[in-house]
Amino acid sequence: MPKDERGLTRIELLQGTLDLIILQTLRWGPRHGYGLAQMIRANSREALRVDTGSLYPALHRLEKSGAIAADWEMSENRQRVRVYRLTAAGRKQLAAERSRWEQLSEAIAGILAPPLPESDT
């Protein structure tokens, strides 16, 4: 795991966020990787596009940590696909990450909207 110095806080934040997004999306039921990507895209109104180079490492990492589990299933067009689902541990992690995310976004919102009289420029 990256434990490194410069330039990586950004990535770590991103990763954490991606984990949250994946776990949240899987709450609606098991999905394969492609389905997840599509759903994230749709739910974010096309704002978030997760590329495969980030999605699959994140899925495999979450699987390794036990937050999600994977099974092979047959898709509608008779293709073997790897389907991910949330585990009990994953639900717990989702709750924790959600509350952390909420704290963070509240804090950021506070900074972005300071209760100060301002003169528009």
Added chain:
Amino acid sequence: MRLSLPWNRRRREGELDEELRAHFRMAVDERVSRGESYDAATYAVRREFGNVGVVKEVTREMWGGGSLERLMQDLRYGARTLRRSRGFTLVAGLTLAVGIGATTAVFTVVHGVLLRPLPYPEPNRLVLLSYQPKNTPWVSAPGIADRTWVEFRRGTRAFAHVAASSAQLVTLTGAGDPVRLQGAAVTADFFATLGIAPARGRSFSVDEETAGRNGVVLLGSALWRERFGSDPGVVGRTITLDGVGHTVLGVLPEGFAYPYEAQLWRPLELRLAPNLYLMLSVIGRMRDGVTREQAVADVASVAGGAERSAGGERETSVAEILPLKDTVVGDVGRSLLVFAGAVGLVLLIACANAANLLLMRATSRHREIAVRAALGAGRRRLVRQLVTESVLLWVVAGAIGAAVSVAGVRGLLALAPAGRIPRHGEIGVDVVALVFALGVSLVTGVVFGLVPAVRATRTPLRASLAATPRGISSRDGGVRGALVVAEIALALVLLAGAGLLTQSFLRMRHLELGFQSTGLATMTVDLPATGYASTSAMQTFHARMLDRLRHTPGVESAAAINFSPLGSALVRGDFKLDGGRTPPRDYLVAKPSVSPEYFRTMGIRLLRGREFTERDDAASPGVVIVSRSVADRVWPGMNALGQRVSMKDRPGPGDWLTVVGVVDDIAQRGLDGKRDPAIYQPYAQLAQPFFLEHMTFVVRAADRPEMLLGVMRQALREVDRSQPVGSIGTMDATIAMTVAEPLFQARLIGVFSALALLLAGIGIYGVVAYSVAERTHEIGIRVALGAAGGDIVRLVVRRVLMLVVPGVGLGIVGALAVTRVLATFLFGVKPNDPATFAGVAAVLAAVAFLAGLVPARRASRVDPLVALRAGA
């Protein structure tokens, strides 16, 4: 912890493949269902997807696993990338293979000779004993006088076994052609002391040391194979040595040839003669728990006690103990360590070159590395991966190098003068050498792979992801320049060493010896005491030989000498002066005995008086001829002719010999530049058979001396067909043998420095070519602004100068420090010889400019339009 096994992993790889393929198919299907054509959909999805290989790579990384697994992963990745860039892998790999191979070959020899313990049980307890006066010219090797030895063997308490030995040459007849063999006379305990037993049969018993029962012999396994066809039935058979039957008691194990590279061993029979001390080489095995100090004290008290009770006239003897290995290795050790240092420099240069190539390649991989970093690979991970890759490169090169070193060792031993590398039978590329090669590869791979890896992963991400990575930072250029400067400096050190050794060899080769070596042929014959018991019998043989040689067509003159210059033996000693005078203290002279016409045949100048003639025989008054330095030293300002000397310790009235001539000094012992003082006697006036047994016939040829060797052998066969030829050859060939070792050193260091020069040239070429490629844009602008080709060349030459000047400067400083260790090997040239230094610096500079010339010419032909477009 989840155990991840290779097959498990392979399954997961397959699954990942399938997972991503499914993703791809679904994405394409969806686009097609939206109405896109299949081709357009595939193209679009492929663009979205990015590099599948990288995606897999970063996903696999998430699997984690043990460090071993990660290592395997890195190795696989490294192998893939190395396979992809063949040119780089080939050049870097070959460079390293040469460096590691040469290093392993030299290590193998150094290990075989210097480091490996002697192949006997508990070798640390084996020592060489010495009890003799120190710091007198009499002592040449550690030893104990024969009489003292007898007492010491009886009285020692510190040693479990002690044994004495002395060298002897033995003629074997009746088993193929007569042959002269190196033998050793050893006491009964000799093999027990070393801790070895014969492979067949038994060794000597104590009662076989006495005359009458000592007609027994042990054979070396090589002799047993070559002369007796490895016949096991030879044990118990009788063979003829020096014309006397000896019963073969046994055969020694394969490879055993101690001492003196002996091929057969006979019991040492002690014949204690009054007034004659024979020094014996004595080895001992210390008892368990005995310290060095106790052993030395034991020698001092037991041997000292023996000498005191025998009269104690030997004043200041010193007890000494030397590790047996030191004597086996001899003075080759220093020479080998110099080679080891030299090959180490070659290895460093090779590694620097490979590191340079890695640095340059890192530029072209910036994007790949940046993408991997962006995808979440930590820097430490990236560095580890790059280092793993370079270690892989190093290890593969090391494996090739180790294979090459097998041939290298053989070449090295073949190049070495015969018999000059001790223990050569034990030398071979073995497990230790392979482990060494692997260790060298791993260590240098990590060290030299680390710098490029750290550099490659340093560049900020965003800068690298910008469309065109415009080369690397100037700091990288600095590192590469520094590496090449170091290469030049190291190459210069090697070249300086090679230059000095070559000069020294050439000077030795053209040394004035005091005689005319060209045109001479020599043949040595050792007469056994058994066939030729009396001096007159020997002298008759010699006279017949000389007569026959003189009447051989093509021979101008022929003569004989018992201890010939540059020969295998030399008798030196002191002498007495007539009239109550004493010669200078510790003044030793060579004492050869020669036939008439010796000086004329050899081309030694007669300065005063006359040569010996046939009339100087046993019946006429004793005469001698002294060499110039004896005359100057003993009778300064006087006429040496007519003076009298004696070779006896207490000369009687008939023992005085009159000086009848003075001849030039000649080099007796070797090509060390020294001329030895000598007092010659006519061989016909010698009374002791010992001084006549060993005789060298010298022939001056009218034309080519090598054409006479056949007829010289023929002459010996006709005079006595049972006598073997001891050694035969032209004098020039003998001289070549004497300089064989300096030649070997010069050649070997020469080969190493040629390699270093080649590698440094490649390094310079690489850096200059790279900087030209890097600056194509700039050069294009300059050309567009009207710079002529010459200006551009000047630009490149300046780059070369920036490498050469500091490199040569540093190299000279380094060489001045390092060549001092060569001082003992040098002859007639100082280790800081300015001419040599200037010469090698010039050679190096020339190679550097040659290496820079190709890129310079390319730069001068840059088409400004192409260059500017490429840079835009």
